[in-house]
Amino acid sequence: MKQQSDKQLVCASCSATYGCNDAHWRCSCGGILNLVWPAQFPKALIVKRKPNLWRYREALPIAHDEALVTFEEGYTPLLPLTISGLTVWCKHDYLFPTLSYKDRGATVLVSKLRELHLDRVVEDSSGNAGCAIAAYCARAEISCDIYVPASASQAKLEQIKAYGATLHVVPGSREATATAVLHAAATSYYASHSWNPFFFHGTKTIAYEIWEQLGWQIPDVVIVPVGNGTLLLGAALGFNDLVSAGEANRIPKLVGVQASACAPLFEAFHRGASSIAKGFQGKPTLAEGIAIAEPIRGKQILEAVRRSRGSILTVDEEQVLGELSWLARQGCYVEPTAAATIAGVRKYCEGVRDGEVIVTVLTGHGLKAAGKRSC
Numbered sequence: 327m328k329q330q331s332d333k334q335l336v337c338a339s340c341s342a343t344y345g346c347n348d349a350h351w352r353c354s355c356g357g358i359l360n361l362v363w364p365a366q367f368p369k370a371l372i373v374k375r376k377p378n379l380w381r382y383r384e385a386l387p388i389a390h391d392e393a394l395v396t397f398e399e400g401y402t403p404l405l406p407l408t409i410s411g412l413t414v415w416c417k418h419d420y421l422f423p424t425l426s427y428k429d430r431g432a433t434v435l436v437s438k439l440r441e442l443h444l445d446r447v448v449e450d451s452s453g454n455a456g457c458a459i460a461a462y463c464a465r466a467e468i469s470c471d472i473y474v475p476a477s478a479s480q481a482k483l484e485q486i487k488a489y490g491a492t493l494h495v496v497p498g499s500r501e502a503t504a505t506a507v508l509h510a511a512a513t514s515y516y517a518s519h520s521w522n523p524f525f526f527h528g529t530k531t532i533a534y535e536i537w538e539q540l541g542w543q544i545p546d547v548v549i550v551p552v553g554n555g556t557l558l559l560g561a562a563l564g565f566n567d568l569v570s571a572g573e574a575n576r577i578p579k580l581v582g583v584q585a586s587a588c589a590p591l592f593e594a595f596h597r598g599a600s601s602i603a604k605g606f607q608g609k610p611t612l613a614e615g616i617a618i619a620e621p622i623r624g625k626q627i628l629e630a631v632r633r634s635r636g637s638i639l640t641v642d643e644e645q646v647l648g649e650l651s652w653l654a655r656q657g658c659y660v661e662p663t664a665a666a667t668i669a670g671v672r673k674y675c676e677g678v679r680d681g682e683v684i685v686t687v688l689t690g691h692g693l694k695a696a697g698k699r700s701c
């Protein structure tokens with residue numbers, strides 16, 4: 327459907343390029359790959375399509391429609407919540423097929439796996455990315471091995487197994503899991519949500535949806551949880567696509583929320599550093615979805631936040647618990663990581679002038695962590 331020039335994967339470290347159909351998840355120098363994909367937005371066609379994220383077909387980096395692996399996911403509701411007296415527009419991204427926004431990335435990445443004719447992949451995750459990759463691989467009949475830390479929520483582990491993935495529970499930290507999967511990735515394709523650029527070209531659809539649902543307008547600020555940055559960098563990518571395509575003349579401020587127990591990005595941001603501290607040690611937090619001590623795209627995240635004139639803020643465990651029950655009383659049953667975001671929104675709202683258009687996202691469903699809320 328699209329003309330493919332052959333060099334679209336670009337290394338962030340050494341600028342080497344690779345073709346889009348080379349099965350590389352990182353550069354031979356060890357660097358991170360970014361995907362350059364010019365997006366187009368034919369609005370007259372978009373509005374006639376079904377309400378799911380593939381309505382932005384011309385912006386998504388899959389050449390062949392036959393390769394698509396989809397449950398017609400996305401185009402989640404954008405609904406107002408009143409927080410600290412302000413209206414905050416909230417994307418209900420816990421309403422995806424696997425109950426977290428990770429399906430945005432999985433539908434695009436697993437479609438790419440199918441386009442590459444891969445039949446076996448590995449992935450690591452604190453839970454939700456593993457669920458999403460496992461579900462989409464099941465639909466694509468691709469076999470997958472998922473590595474998770476032993477501390478992950480039990481419901482997420484059950485869900486991964488139920489999809490037929492081979493589950494590897496790794497004792498120790500989230501970083502120990504990342505090390506174990508890198509070992510496995512030596513002999514299998516690494517369908518990583520943090521390394522693989524195709525994942526980010528799925529999460530970017532949240533920006534397109536916000537733009538369309540606000541009547542083709544760009545909000546003033548978008549507040550998201552941030553660990554590995556799949557959502558934050560996806561949003562940055564998506565809004566930048568809209569600017570490049572001439573559909574918008576600015577991007578919103580991007581504000582990332584971290585748990586104060588594990589906040590390497592917050593620490594580096596406020597230190598004015600361009601990358602996170604080496605060997606950063608995090609403590610356990612209820613917000614397991616963002617408990618990432620060493621985000622591999624840390625530098626990119628800091629750059630994206632600064633370029634948007636946004637910021638990074640932290641919330642503590644008590645605030646997370648408070649928002650968790652507040653959200654449930656609003657009818658929104660979400661997991662603690664999603665509640666952490668709203669704690670961040672409340673903090674942001676305290677210092678803001680009225681009249682800003684504020685958007686945020688509820689990232690994961692409450693049933694995923696039902697046993698954890700009383701910690």
Ligand SMILES: *Cc1c(COP(=O)(O)O)cnc(C)c1O
Pocket residue numbers: 426428454455551552553554555556557558615616618661663664689690691
């Ligand atoms: C993955 C996840 C996040 C954060 O994503 P990062 O890519 O680590 O920044 C937030 N909330 C939930 C529920 C998640 O699963």
Ligand SMILES: [Zn+2]
Pocket residue numbers: 337338339340341342353354355356357
């Ligand atoms: Zn390189």
